[in-house]
Amino acid sequence: MDRRNFLKTIGITGxxxxxxxxxxxxxxxxxxxxxxxxxxxxxSQYQPVPKRKLGKTGVEVSSLALGTIFNVVxxxxxxxxxxxxxxxxxxxAPDYAGPNxxxxxxxxxxxxxxxxxxxxxxxxxxxxxxxxxxxxxLQASLERLNTNYIDLYHIMDRGVRPGFSGHGxxxxxxxxxxxxxxxxxxxxxxxxxxxGFPTHKNIAECxxxxxxxxxxxxxxxxxxxxxxLDAKMQAAVEACHKAGIGLVAMKIQGxxxxxxxxxxxxxxxxxxxxxxxxxxxxIKVALQDKRFSSxxxxxxxxxxxxxxxxxxxxxSELTQADVEVFDEYAQxxxxxxxxxxxxxxxxxxxxxxxxxxxMRYLMYYNCYGQKDWARQLFARIPSDVRDxxxxxxxxxxxxxxxxxxxxxxxxxxxxxxxx
Numbered sequence: 412m413d414r415r416n417f418l419k420t421i422g423i424t425g426x427x428x429x430x431x432x433x434x435x436x437x438x439x440x441x442x443x444x445x446x447x448x449x450x451x452x453x454x455s456q457y458q459p460v461p462k463r464k465l466g467k468t469g470v471e472v473s474s475l476a477l478g479t480i481f482n483v484v485x486x487x488x489x490x491x492x493x494x495x496x497x498x499x500x501x502x503x504a505p506d507y508a509g510p511n512x513x514x515x516x517x518x519x520x521x522x523x524x525x526x527x528x529x530x531x532x533x534x535x536x537x538x539x540x541x542x543x544x545x546x547x548x549l550q551a552s553l554e555r556l557n558t559n560y561i562d563l564y565h566i567m568d569r570g571v572r573p574g575f576s577g578h579g580x581x582x583x584x585x586x587x588x589x590x591x592x593x594x595x596x597x598x599x600x601x602x603x604x605x606x607g608f609p610t611h612k613n614i615a616e617c618x619x620x621x622x623x624x625x626x627x628x629x630x631x632x633x634x635x636x637x638x639x640l641d642a643k644m645q646a647a648v649e650a651c652h653k654a655g656i657g658l659v660a661m662k663i664q665g666x667x668x669x670x671x672x673x674x675x676x677x678x679x680x681x682x683x684x685x686x687x688x689x690x691x692x693x694i695k696v697a698l699q700d701k702r703f704s705s706x707x708x709x710x711x712x713x714x715x716x717x718x719x720x721x722x723x724x725x726x727s728e729l730t731q732a733d734v735e736v737f738d739e740y741a742q743x744x745x746x747x748x749x750x751x752x753x754x755x756x757x758x759x760x761x762x763x764x765x766x767x768x769x770m771r772y773l774m775y776y777n778c779y780g781q782k783d784w785a786r787q788l789f790a791r792i793p794s795d796v797r798d799x800x801x802x803x804x805x806x807x808x809x810x811x812x813x814x815x816x817x818x819x820x821x822x823x824x825x826x827x828x829x830x
Contacts, residue, residue: 459497460723463704466657468605468628472531474698475723476500476659476707477716480784482508483515490519492713494526496720502631502707504535505552506787517557532556533563533631535609540569542593549602563629564603566590581612581753583620591626605629609661612753612767618647622654629657631707633751635665636696636737641750652702661707663697664690666778667747668770668821678740685733691722695729696737709779746815749774756818759808763799765792766808766818773825782828789829800826 462471477493479501493501503512513534520527534556536548549564568581580586594606607629610617614632621627630651638644651658675689682692690708697706710716741748749770756766769789776785789797805819812818 457495457497458724460720462497465605465659465704466629467655468657470531470604472500472657472705473498474705475694475719476502476533476705478661478707478709479503479512479516480507480709480781481711482511484511484518486515486711487519487522488713489710489716490516492716493710494530496716498716498720499529500531500533500705500707502533503556505537505548505555510555513552513555517555520557527558531562532558533565534561535565536567539567542569542589545569545590545593546597549597553602560601561603563605563607564597565631566606566608579611580608580617581610583613583617586620586624586627591624594626605657607631607657611662611771612751614751615641615643615647616754618644618651621656622647622650627656629659631659631661633662634658634660634697634700634703635663636693636734637665637741637745637748637750639734640738640741648700648702658703659705659707660697660700660703663693663706663708664778665693665741665748666774667744668749668773668816669747669777674740674743678736681733681736687722687725688718691718691725692729692733692737694719694722695725696734698723699728746817748814749816750814752813755811755813756808759811760803760805763796763803765796766805766822768792769800769822769825770816770818772829773821776825776828786829789825797826797830 460473460475463474464470465472475498477489477498477500483490483503490501493499501516503516505513507513508515516532520530534552536545539545539548545566549561552561553559566585567579569585594603597603598606605628607627608617608621609631611633618630618632621630632648634644634648638648648658679689682689685692687695694706694708697703708719710719749767751767751771753764753767757764760766769792772785772788775781775788800822803819803822805822809816809818
């Protein structure tokens with residue numbers, strides 16, 4: 412990523428103040444009881460990112476959320492910098508960096524107990540296959556996070572496919588009355604404040620189903636500049652917004668399976684002239700949709716965090732010409748982007764209903780640089796399905812794919828890189 416224009420946007424002084432603030436804390440920690448006026452002065456200089464109301468919850472959250480899909484135990488400086496910049500919405504999961512994302516947040520809370528009430532912590536019931544498993548997952552997360560409550564607890568697919576719980580909700584029939592009763596009980600026990608789910612697959616269907624329920628508080632769907640052109644998605648988002656469900660955008664970068672150099676150069680070049688990096692522009696276009704309360708972005712170092720903060724603090728809005736550049740890029744690269752409409756692939760490939768998941772893992776590997784995470788997720792697919800991936804005929808699924816993906820070729824690439 413070319414960060415030269417980012418430095419122009421935030422300024423060398425702004426970046427160094429963030430770094431200095433982290434250094435002050437690290438130097439202070441060996442004798443935490445000793446007052447540090449310099450640290451207090453430093454913190455007072457930060458301009459916090461703005462907050463937005465989170466649907467019907469009655470709370471406000473930072474419009475930029477910290478995605479912690481990395482080892483936070485060894486990266487406390489990022490949490491410190493995020494907190495100083497007012498990024499108090501932190502999203503984690505039990506299996507991010509093994510358990511080291513939740514454990515890292517728990518370490519920060521333990522070392523800074525006064526900040527817990529100012530944080531909005533979200534985690535997930537990863538790998539739970541029953542309501543009993545969801546309860547166990549919740550209790551384990553509470554312990555790792557060193558807290559007696561979680562602000563937002565996300566449910567995932569629970570045994571929809573044998574041996575595979577998924578990493579988000581893809582089947583709206585999982586929103587059962589049994590789950591509703593558990594949510595109500597858990598809120599009554601004051602273990603969670605709000606309930607929701609992330610969704611990467613069959614996104615519009617999951618949003619539509621939740622909009623008809625009165626016990627889903629927040630949804631975190633994949634939502635990027637590409638979503639503007641999806642009429643079905645737009646209708647589902649509007650239904651949730653009208654129902655008062657809080658919406659948090661994730662995967663805002665909208666990467667295709669493989670970066671196409673010429674299209675990328677054109678996109679990057681346009682926004683460089685505007686004084687923005689590509690990522691900053693993508694954050695701005697996502698948050699210009701006021702139906703969304705926050706954008707959750709992985710920020711594993713202070714430089715990336717500062718770049719993203721600069722985008723949110725910049726009060727100028729993207730012009731119609733800027734938005735049209737995104738539209739042109741989305742249309743030019745749509746044949747390489749999996750939109751997550753998994754029900755289409757699943758109906759065409761009843762014996763291998765993992766294609767949209769595999770497309771996502773390949774995107775993590777090729778575009779996000781999350782190679783180990785992509786391999787871990789791929790390894791969760793049942794072995795009998797993985798063994799058949801190279802001999803399946805994908806022609807029917809390719810014919811039905813609205814994005815015209817070369818599914819067979821991409822699956823073969825995924826097997827080569829992820830198996």
